[in-house]
Amino acid sequence: MDIQFKNVSYTYEAGTPIQHTALNNLNLTIKPHKFTAIIGKTGSGKSTLVQHLNALLKPTEGVVRIGNRSITPTTGNTQLKALRKMVGTVFQFPEAQLFGQTIAEDIMFGPKNYGVKPDEALAIAERTLKMVGLDASYLERSPFDLSGGQQRRVAIAGVLALEPEILVLDEPTAGLDPKGQHELMQLFSRLNTEMGTTIILVTHQMEQVAEYADDVIVMEEGTVAKQASPREIFSDSDILANNYLNVPRTVAFSNELAKAYGWNLSDMPLTTDDLAVDLMRYFKAKKEARYEG
Amino acid sequence: MVFISQKVRNALMKGVDSAIIERILMETSEERMTKNIIEMADVSFRYTEENPDLILDNVNLSIEKGEWVTIIGPNGSGKSTLTKTMNGLILPSDGKIVIDGTEMTEENLWSVRRKIGMVFQNPENQFVGATVEDDVAFGLENIGMARDEMKTRVKDALLRVDMWDLADRQPANLSGGQKQRAAIAGIIASRPEIIVLDEATSMLDPLGRQIVFDTIKDIKQEDNLTIISITHDINEALESDRIVVMEKGKIVAVGTPEEIFAYGERLIDLGLEVPFSETLKTSLRDVGFPVPKEYLTDERMMEWLWIYNSKM
Numbered sequence: 001m002d003i004q005f006k007n008v009s010y011t012y013e014a015g016t017p018i019q020h021t022a023l024n025n026l027n028l029t030i031k032p033h034k035f036t037a038i039i040g041k042t043g044s045g046k047s048t049l050v051q052h053l054n055a056l057l058k059p060t061e062g063v064v065r066i067g068n069r070s071i072t073p074t075t076g077n078t079q080l081k082a083l084r085k086m087v088g089t090v091f092q093f094p095e096a097q098l099f100g101q102t103i104a105e106d107i108m109f110g111p112k113n114y115g116v117k118p119d120e121a122l123a124i125a126e127r128t129l130k131m132v133g134l135d136a137s138y139l140e141r142s143p144f145d146l147s148g149g150q151q152r153r154v155a156i157a158g159v160l161a162l163e164p165e166i167l168v169l170d171e172p173t174a175g176l177d178p179k180g181q182h183e184l185m186q187l188f189s190r191l192n193t194e195m196g197t198t199i200i201l202v203t204h205q206m207e208q209v210a211e212y213a214d215d216v217i218v219m220e221e222g223t224v225a226k227q228a229s230p231r232e233i234f235s236d237s238d239i240l241a242n243n244y245l246n247v248p249r250t251v252a253f254s255n256e257l258a259k260a261y262g263w264n265l266s267d268m269p270l271t272t273d274d275l276a277v278d279l280m281r282y283f284k285a286k287k288e289a290r291y292e293g
Numbered sequence: 294m295v296f297i298s299q300k301v302r303n304a305l306m307k308g309v310d311s312a313i314i315e316r317i318l319m320e321t322s323e324e325r326m327t328k329n330i331i332e333m334a335d336v337s338f339r340y341t342e343e344n345p346d347l348i349l350d351n352v353n354l355s356i357e358k359g360e361w362v363t364i365i366g367p368n369g370s371g372k373s374t375l376t377k378t379m380n381g382l383i384l385p386s387d388g389k390i391v392i393d394g395t396e397m398t399e400e401n402l403w404s405v406r407r408k409i410g411m412v413f414q415n416p417e418n419q420f421v422g423a424t425v426e427d428d429v430a431f432g433l434e435n436i437g438m439a440r441d442e443m444k445t446r447v448k449d450a451l452l453r454v455d456m457w458d459l460a461d462r463q464p465a466n467l468s469g470g471q472k473q474r475a476a477i478a479g480i481i482a483s484r485p486e487i488i489v490l491d492e493a494t495s496m497l498d499p500l501g502r503q504i505v506f507d508t509i510k511d512i513k514q515e516d517n518l519t520i521i522s523i524t525h526d527i528n529e530a531l532e533s534d535r536i537v538v539m540e541k542g543k544i545v546a547v548g549t550p551e552e553i554f555a556y557g558e559r560l561i562d563l564g565l566e567v568p569f570s571e572t573l574k575t576s577l578r579d580v581g582f583p584v585p586k587e588y589l590t591d592e593r594m595m596e597w598l599w600i601y602n603s604k605m
Binding site for chain 1: 340344366367368369370373414415417459461462463466467468469470471474492495496497498499500501525561562564565566567569572573575576577579580581582591595598599601602605
């Protein structure tokens with residue numbers, strides 16, 4: 001299911017003195033079953049963009065197409081229910097939206113809303129809770145007695161319970177400890193590779209982009225500055241500088257080696273494993289060259 | 294152990310009468326008390342009587358005025374709860390908390406709170422002003438600051454976090470990172486004696502995070518403020534005076550950054566990331582490089598690679 005934005009603009013508080021354009025005649029295509037990262041400065045329009053994917057915001061101008069459905073400025077809210085089951089969105093700080101007396105109630109709410117029977121909804125709750133790393137003993141607990149990190153997992157379980165085809169994640173790991181971040185990123189990656197879920201991730205962490213993304217969209221002042229593979233993005237020094245983006249630590253380290261010692265490793269290393277392999281290969285080649293010379 | 298200060302010793306040697314010595318003793322003990330701006334003694338917290346899980350388990354911690362203390366620990370270890378007890382957002386089930394020489398009670402909560410500015414990860418619910426500028430001014434209006442000075446301070450604070458251009462925006466319409474900047478501008482303008490940052494820069498891009506971090510360092514220096522920061526950012530932890538490590542509601546270690554970083558791989562369990570050079574070292578070892586065991590900074594790692602290459 002392709003996602004397409006055609007000439008999409010979005011203005012907050014349109015028609016008032018404080019109106020402010022967050023998306024400006026934006027065009028893009030997001031491929032199905034891919035892992036797409038959206039990066040850019042704070043305020044560049046990333047969150048506004050992804051809030052269009054489940055029609056939480058409707059474009060002020062233009063069309064958003066998700067599969068064969070279109071969202072235009074005049075789309076009525078009643079047409080959106082099916083779309084919202086298809087597109088699961090984990091907003092910034094999703095834990096702020098928890099409301100159930102128990103965790104089970106909170107996660108079951110979505111499926112029940114779409115007509116799933118209570119016992120089946122409970123089974124879904126148990127399964128999705130396990131996916132986010134919490135066991136069944138949590139089902140009857142209050143979500144409000146949990147730590148912030150655990151609340152985040154419960155909120156994500158609530159989104160996964162609808163088994164969305166497209167999963168939109170707006171900085172889902174901000175503020176989590178690195179171990180928790182890694183576990184959640186692994187979960188999203190598994191959903192992508194094993195279930196074919198389309199993943200759209202807004203992030204500031206270039207290491208996440210390097211490790212997981214197939215495709216990267218760089219947002220700048222409400223429009224797409226560039227859309228390409230992580231390797232292409234991280235080798236485009238202009239686009240990085242213009243958008244205050246840094247390269248992953250591995251690339252920065254490799255650049256340092258080039259600058260200090262003149263070692264030009266062949267590939268752009270996106271993980272430390274890549275970098276180690278590149279270094280070994282480079283050293284061996286140099287050694288052979290020395291013997292031959 | 295009886296602590297006798299130089300003042301008392303001098304008085305005793307001069308043979309002054311006991312009433313004066315008593316007074317000096319009281320004064321010096323007060324001085325010693327107020328040197329610690331925060332003292333927590335045997336602080337415990339549980340949500341309800343029925344739920345026996347201790348979120349804070351007998352915590353003892355003293356923080357000196359002017360210190361920058363980083364609190365680390367995995368999610369759920371009690372870091373946020375600990376800082377919330379410092380300004381009475383959460384009242385401990387047991388133990389006592391002394392802020393700047395005053396033991397916190399339900400009665401004096403409001404005067405104690407004036408000394409502490411807190412910025413949470415999600416400042417959404419902290420905004421009160423109709424615009425960013427109003428919001429930053431709010432805290433200053435509350436303490437009755439003159440209008441001209443207030444305007445200058447607000448502008449200065451917003452400029453420092455690169456938010457002056459957005460001064461007349463509604464806080465609700467800001468992006469996540471801009472909200473965090475606006476909230477931080479609020480404490481930069483009001484400069485409370487104690488600033489508590491709970492993952493307060495988690496939504497900022499790396500450059501934005503550096504700008505905010507440098508600004509807070511500057512105002513700390515200018516006004517000798519005390520900073521308590523909860524973070525998972527290893528670079529920020531590295532620059533603080535002391536690191537407090539929490540696990541399951543307890544303080545399990547306190548030390549300088551160098552002492553705590555010597556924990557190596559165990560840092561992951563403690564809620565911090567492992568330094569890049571350590572991760573690289575593991576990858577290098579996996580493909581057959583004979584890397585040394587001890588901790589290397591990025592620079593030392595580069596040097597090691599150079600030497601290894603020249604010997605090959």
